[in-house]
Amino acid sequence: MVELVNITKLYHKKPVVNDVSLFVPRGQTLVLLGKSGSGKTTLLKMINRLIEPDKGSILIDGENITNRPVEELRRNIGFVIQAIGLFPHWTVAQNIATVPTLIDWSKDKISSRVSELLEHMGLPLHFASRYPHELSGGQQQRIGVARALAANPSLLLMDEPFGALDPIIRKEIQSDFQHLGIFKEVTKIVVTHDVKEAFYLGDEVALIDEGRVIEKATPRNLLFNSISDLVRSFIGEDAWSLKLSEIALSEVIAFLPLTESYADEVLICHTDEKPFSRVFSLTNSDHQQVKIVDNSGLVGHASVADLKASFLKLESQLAVH
């Protein structure tokens, strides 16, 4: 776990990070979201002491990081940046092995860790002997992540990690990041200015503005129940699609009048279906009615108009709690 307590950083006597306190439980992902210049990178770099704060303290697993030798601290923190920063004259294997080599792992242990990470990242084992320029941008970024994870750090810091990738590869890597077991145990702090990426990756999202934390909450609470106008304006036009992707049909059912089957056009929807977007897109189609099923069979039928109305009821209910 990571804890920042009243962290302030001044440049030219002005705070660029201003009295920030944050807590990230072990294995969770906190996303720092904010526009350019809001202080996200400065905040991130204070956690691995690339920048030293002027006030406050940072604890990792309960220990103040200033009590640890800086090189030792950094070896235990994976760091991934947008520019990737692979060493061009080193092979993929040598790149991944950077920290394990520094801390004197045996050749066998390093080689099996390299193979294991390539496999985890969905890359063929023969990539080990390739050089970075022989890989695509997405493959290079996967190697960058593998390198950051090589020595089993308890913390992974990522600064706009997927920002340079084209949208399809970016989605693929974001999805891996969400689902690959290798990320589960690691505490992750991710910087981005991309609202959708923040809500997709974060267990919690902290909106940073002018060096301060405006609000930190789960994506669901920020979307449906934010206390801040700034959060709402930052989410802006993405709010609707993000809300739809947070909700499962099973949650809407409480507000949904079920009917007998009456229409020809029936589409089957499962109650676990999430995001709700596919169901909701029906409101713009020729479908009049959906057939709703769960794991034990038929739940009932509902009109598409009622589906829309019940989603809106759920939305207003979530907003008041």
Ligand SMILES: Nc1ncnc2c1ncn2[C@@H]1O[C@H](COP(=O)(O)OP(=O)(O)OP(=O)(O)O)[C@@H](O)[C@H]1O
């Ligand atoms: N070494 C420095 N000296 C003076 N000012 C700095 C220094 N580093 C950063 N700043 C200023 O601190 C503020 C925060 O910068 P920071 O890089 O943390 O923002 P950011 O939110 O990560 O932005 P971006 O998304 O563009 O990377 C900016 O106004 C920047 O100009």
